[in-house]
Amino acid sequence: MSENQKHTYIQIHPIDNVLVALTDLKAGTGIEFNGVQFNLVSDVAAKHKFTLRALEEGDPIFMYGVLVGKACLSLPQGISLTVHNIKHASESFALGKRKTEWTIPDTSRFENATFMGYHREDGSVGTANYWLIIPLVFCENRNVNMIKEALTEKLGFKKPRGYESEVDSLLSMYQTGKTVEEILQADLQKSPHELGSGKIFSNIDGIKYLSHDLGCGGTRTDSDALCGLLAGYITHPNVAGATILSLGCQHAQASILKAEIDKRDASFSKPLYILEQQQIGTEEKMLQLALKQTFTGLMQANKAVRSPAPLSKLVVGLECGGSDGFSGISANPALGTLSDILVSLGGSVILAEFPELCGVEQEMSDRCTDETLANKFMQLMRTYNARAEADGSGFFANPSPGNIKDGLITDAIKSAGAAKKGGTSPVTDVLDYPEKVTRKGLNLLCTPGSDVESTTAEVGSGANIVLFTTGLGTPTGNPITPVIKIATNTNLYNRMSDIIDINCGTIIDGEENTKQSAERILDYVIQVASGNIQPKAVGLGQDDFIPWKRGVSL
Incomplete structure (x- = not known):
């Protein structure tokens, strides 16, 4: 050849x-x-x-x-x-022999590497320092938005660039009698990023508002899972404290949230304020109390400072979205090599998106360190797929039109490439949504393949960095964890440079091998984890947060 x-x-x-x-x-x-x-x-x-x-x-x-x-x-x-x-089509799977032997990669380049993180009392280390304001039920979304409007600019937290100046240009042209054709051909004035008046709390990265449409009216299973997910965010190492707004009568009770917090951190000591509107009375009274408590919480959170931490304190979520036919041969294998390096250094990685493990179940179950984990994984896969099929859409229906257009024409093709993100190390734990990562090594987390739902879940399970590969371009981010976007091809990297951080099209172009790409990504991760580099999703304010309703979502 x-x-x-x-x-x-x-x-x-x-x-x-x-x-x-x-x-x-x-x-x-x-x-x-x-x-x-x-x-x-x-x-x-x-x-x-x-x-x-x-x-x-x-x-x-x-x-x-x-x-x-x-x-x-x-x-x-x-x-x-x-x-x-x-x-x-995909192979059937059953409990097999353990196949946990693997080739440990050379980690000498990173043996003594550290990142500058926020050390929490439970021993975890954050890559950021945020305050959360969370509604326990969708009825409180308006009050959360009222607090957001009151605090963001006054405290000097950055706002993403708006498009008000572009609208001003359009109004001006309309008022001066410009025609439709002239307006369509005109260049619009571009507004700068809005920055506020300077941060009041210099050691806090921001206040994040986790609005959602759950908490009541659905199944108790969904509301309980919501409480578990929110507890994962509240106890997350990237979070300094939280203000919770509750109506009072909803399924997602404050008592359930507290139990979920205790399950994840029995010695929880972060500032946490829970306000119930039906007990407090008027909206004004509740919001004034929420503002006072939040402000004093921010005063405490601002005392946190970064200090060195080993790479074993990283918990990296592995995600892909808008995948293409190059995902499985460039960016995903690069993340697999990075995963193996991080596992060898004592860190944790999370491989999720169970519909995108269809066809590789045998390999993943065989890699589980014991039969209990293997059986748990297989049971989760079978149950999930059966529920999807009962609604007329099994895992076979997972590929999106964009996936198909760019070469991923069956779910098994997509899955075989997606699984490459998990490298070759043994599976040390299998988690059902929204369980927390407690073991070092490769963790399998049951989530949908849907980008935002899966990323939301990985962070709720403890990911303090998310590596997100994309072949078509996806602007997904997360409120509290930096999401690093990695292009599978150079054309995408050049075309959508506003949302992409790293190019792995270099592998396709023959400019570097998988190991070189993995080490380059890990160097970048260390800088992001230390607060020295801000990924594009963070700068754009891409704070996507969608809890998973345990019904069918592929």
Whole structure:
């Protein structure tokens, strides 16, 4: 194979019977692979797959060394795979032998590395220092917004750039008689970022407001899970304290929240103020009390300062969204290598998005350190998929239109690439939403594949950094944990530079290998964790927070 051919298509695993196009390939293009020569019989877009040999209807299709689909009809050698000629398929799974042997990576470069974090009394270390204001029920969202309007600018906390000046330009053109065509062609005045008048509390990164639409009216399971999730945020190392607004009569009772906090931190000592409107009386009385308590809490939180912490104090959430056909061969494997490095250093990583582990269940269950964990993982996968199928949409329906357009045409193809984020280390724990990470190493957390719900859950379980790979471009962030966006391809990195932090398209371009990319990302993580670099999602105020209703969400 020529050097040029090596950079136009690849085989991911030796048993794969499809190749991946790294660039757009035209019908008639000559393919030479392992002594086999043929011409493409169709155009193949970059990121998509084509057959290495002819297939009959029903024949299995392998990628990443696992079953990812079956041919819907007879396929000639060299044809592009599409939703019309293959369908989702994955192997069955059962309790197997433990396969926890793995090759520990060279971590010498990071052995003595530290980050500057906020040390909490429970032994955890934060990468940021926030105050939370949380409604226990959606009825209190308005009051939370009233507090937000009162505090943000007065305390000098940064606001994302608004578009008021653009609207002023439009009004001015309208008032001076500009035509529709002239307005559409005009350049609008761009407003600067709004910064407030200077931070009053210099050691606090901000006040975050976790509005939501839950707490009552749904199932008790959902309200209990909400309390667990909120307790995860309140006890999170990136949080200094919290103000909770409760109506009083809702399912999500303050007593349930307190029990969930105690479950996560029996010696909880952060400032925590819980106000119940039905007990206090008028809105004005409650909001004045909330403001006084919050302000005094901020005075206490401002005493925190950063100091050195080992990398073993990092809990890294692994996420992907807007994935493409390069995700599984560039950014996701890079995160897998980083995960293995961090685990070797005594840190923790979280691999979530259970619909995107469909097809690799056997591998992940075999990697569990004991049979109890393996059985828990398999039971969660089966139960989740069965509930989805009962509603007419199993894991097979997980790929989005964007995924499919960019080469992820079955859930198993998507999953086999997504699982690469978890590296090769043993699975030390399996968590059901919204359980907290308590063990070092690789943790599996049951969440949807939905970007915001999954990121929200990972942070609730303790992630103090989230690494988020994307091939199409996703602006997701989190209120309290820095979310670092990693592009799978250089084109995306250049096109959406306002939301992307790191480019792993360098792997596709042949400029660096997976290990080099992983170490570059970890260097960046250390700077973000120390407060020296602000990821794009943080600067944009991308404070996405969506609790998972335990009903079906893929």
